[in-house]
Every structure is written in C-alpha cells, then in structure tokens.
Amino acid sequence: MMNEFINGNDLDGGLREPLTQLTQRIGFIPTSISSLVSFAVELFTLSEGLSPSTAAVREIWSHSVRTGYLAALIAETHSDCSQVIWQSFAGGLLHDIGLLILLSQEAPPFWGVVELALTRGTNLQVLERECYGTTHAELGAALLSRWGGCQEVVDTIRFHDDPFRNSETRFCPASAVFLANLLEGGGIAQDSDGVPNAACEAYLLRLGLWDHIPYWQGRMRDLQNVSLR
Ligand SMILES: [Fe+2]
Numbered sequence: 598m599m600n601e602f603i604n605g606n607d608l609d610g611g612l613r614e615p616l617t618q619l620t621q622r623i624g625f626i627p628t629s630i631s632s633l634v635s636f637a638v639e640l641f642t643l644s645e646g647l648s649p650s651t652a653a654v655r656e657i658w659s660h661s662v663r664t665g666y667l668a669a670l671i672a673e674t675h676s677d678c679s680q681v682i683w684q685s686f687a688g689g690l691l692h693d694i695g696l697l698i699l700l701s702q703e704a705p706p707f708w709g710v711v712e713l714a715l716t717r718g719t720n721l722q723v724l725e726r727e728c729y730g731t732t733h734a735e736l737g738a739a740l741l742s743r744w745g746g747c748q749e750v751v752d753t754i755r756f757h758d759d760p761f762r763n764s765e766t767r768f769c770p771a772s773a774v775f776l777a778n779l780l781e782g783g784g785i786a787q788d789s790d791g792v793p794n795a796a797c798e799a800y801l802l803r804l805g806l807w808d809h810i811p812y813w814q815g816r817m818r819d820l821q822n823v824s825l826r
Pocket residue numbers: 692693733757758788789
C-alpha cells in the first residue's frame with residue numbers, strides 16, 4: 598500500500614521519507630490511516646488541477662507533509678499509543694484541506710482575504726469568519742467528517758489553530774498538529790504565523806510541551822532544509 602503513495606505523481610514524493618521512517622519505527626500503517634493518506638493525495642491532486650493557484654496548492658502540500666511528520670515525531674515522545682502517532686501524521690497531512698476548498702471555489706476573493714490579514718496583521722481564521730461565516734479549519738473538518746474520517750482526525754483539523762477549545766484536554770493528535778503547524782509557520786500567510794498567543798502558550802505549558810519547543814524548532818528546520826523539500 599505504501600508504494601502506491603511513493604510511486605505516484607510529484608505530490609506524492611514528499612511522503613516517501615516520513616512513511617518509510619514511521620513504518621520502520623512504529624510498525625505497519627493501519628488501514629484506517631492509509632485511507633486518510635490516500636484521501637489527502639487524491640484531494641491535493643484534484644485541487645492542483647482545479648485551482649487557479651497551483652503553486653499555492655503545492656506549497657500547502659509540502660507544508661502539510663512537514664507538519665504531519667513533525668506531529669508524528671512529537672506524538673512519539675508524548676504518547677506510547679501507535680494510533681495517536683498515526684492519527685497525528687494523518688491530521689497534519691489533512692489539517693489545511695479547508696484551504697483547498699477556498700482556493701478551488703473562491704480563489705480571487707480568498708487571496709483578498711489573505712492580503713487583508715497580512716495588511717492588518719490579523720489571524721487568517723478571524724478574517725475568514727468575518728468574510729465567510731466559517732473558517733478553513735471548520736470547512737476541512739466538515740469535509741472529512743462527510744467522508745467518514747475518524748473523530749480524532751476530524752477534531753485535529755477543526756482545532757489545529759486553537760486546540761484549547763477541544764473537549765479532549767489531554768495530549769492528543771490535535772496537540773501534536775497544533776505545535777507542528779505553529780513551528781512550520783503556516784502554509785499561507787497569517788495561517789499560524791509561528792507566534793503563539795497567550796492561550797496557546799498556556800495550553801502548551803499545561804501539556805508539558807512548552808519547554809521542548811527549541812528542540813522541535815530544530816527538528817522542523819531540518820525537515821524544511823533537507824529531508825522534505
Ligand atoms: Fe490552517
């Protein structure tokens with residue numbers, strides 16, 4: 598099954614390293630997770646064809662692969678449950694699929710929203726709610742829910758920018774993806790810009806993740822510079 602991802606088109610390429618590493622360390626990828634990875638590959642491939650913003654779709658894909666892999670690494674150190682590790686990987690891969698909906702359906706006005714977020718220095722999701730009445734996190738969670746994704750990964754997408762709103766208060770895939778996404782810097786400007794606010798800081802402190810940020814920053818720099826480009 599893994600080779601289906603690895604030997605496909607360019608979008609699949611970045612999956613080789615994380616999938617190889619993770620399967621070697623924590624065991625074979627569960628069917629439920631491989632279905633989610635296939636879904637991500639299909640969705641990004643379709644979006645690349647449909648969206649007038651091809652370069653942005655590719656950039657979000659790379660961002661998502663790096664986020665998924667770092668999230669899995671974080672989960673490995675904070676959980677001994679392989680399901681949590683794989684769900685963290687899948688959640689990172691899928692966390693920004695709501696952006697694909699906006700880029701495919703609403704590209705010109707959506708780029709205006711991104712521009713406005715940059716100009717104002719406002720979090721993208723705040724402006725999305727003002728303009729669309731929803732956010733890319735909520736859109737992505739709704740899409741995966743309709744396609745039968747497990748609740749943990751749906752919640753990871755929904756709460757990837759504000760996991761302290763999640764009913765799960767312990768370390769979970771949403772925690773890992775939140776930190777990985779924060780450190781990756783966001784696939785689109787102002788979408789988690791690498792600067793945690795007070796609520797984020799309190800959340801990371803409570804879970805014991807705060808003190809490990811410098812280490813994970815270093816691991817993310819490695820992923821950005823070498824492994825997953
Ligand atoms: Fe996002």
